[in-house]
Amino acid sequence: MGWKELATAFLVLHFAFMAYVLLGGFLAWKWPKALWFHLPAIGWGIALIAFGLNCPLTYAENWARTNAGEAKTRGFIDTYIEGVLYPERYVHVAQAVLALIVLVSYVGIFVLWRRRRAKAGAVELHGEQIRS
Numbered sequence: 331m332g333w334k335e336l337a338t339a340f341l342v343l344h345f346a347f348m349a350y351v352l353l354g355g356f357l358a359w360k361w362p363k364a365l366w367f368h369l370p371a372i373g374w375g376i377a378l379i380a381f382g383l384n385c386p387l388t389y390a391e392n393w394a395r396t397n398a399g400e401a402k403t404r405g406f407i408d409t410y411i412e413g414v415l416y417p418e419r420y421v422h423v424a425q426a427v428l429a430l431i432v433l434v435s436y437v438g439i440f441v442l443w444r445r446r447r448a449k450a451g452a453v454e455l456h457g458e459q460i461r462s
Contacts, residue, residue, distance in 0.1 A: 332398065333394050333395070333397040333398030333399075334394075334395075334398045334400070336394040336398075337391050337394035337395045337398060337400070340387055340390045340391035340394060341391055341406075341410070343387060344385070344387045344388070344391065344406050344410075345410075347371070347387065348406075348411075350368070350371055351368075351371050351372060351374075351375045351432075352428055352431055352432065353431075353435070354367070354368035354371060354372075354435075355368055355372075355432055355435025355436050355438070355439060356435045356438070358435070358439050359435070359438055359439060359442055362439070362442075362443070365439060372432060379425065384405065385405075385406060387406065388403065388405050388406050391403065391406070412424075
């Protein structure tokens with residue numbers, strides 16, 4: 331694998347991670363244990379935004395690009411998302427929409443959890459009623 335291909339692999343991995351941060355909560359609707367993988371991903375995403383940190387995947391991509399003789403990127407969001415998927419001036423709106431999507435997924439997790447718990451309680455209650 332050459333340096334350009336490695337840079338592309340890091341880019342694909344970055345897109346996959348971003349998609350997981352955005353949509354991973356919905357996976358927990360089907361597979362509740364996925365929540366335990368999504369929580370740290372969300373925490374990392376929030377830390378990147380709140381503290382202006384740089385993602386290690388950006389460093390890795392830039393390292394591979396430099397070794398391939400290409401220019402470094404400004405950062406994943408700055409290069410591939412901002413100005414491409416939405417205008418740069420709407421960054422806060424985009425962040426709010428993304429946060430809302432994640433919030434909706436977590437509300438769904440809570441609702442499904444309550445339903446499963448109520449259903450499990452009803453089965454136990456029904457079983458006790460038969461014995462009485």
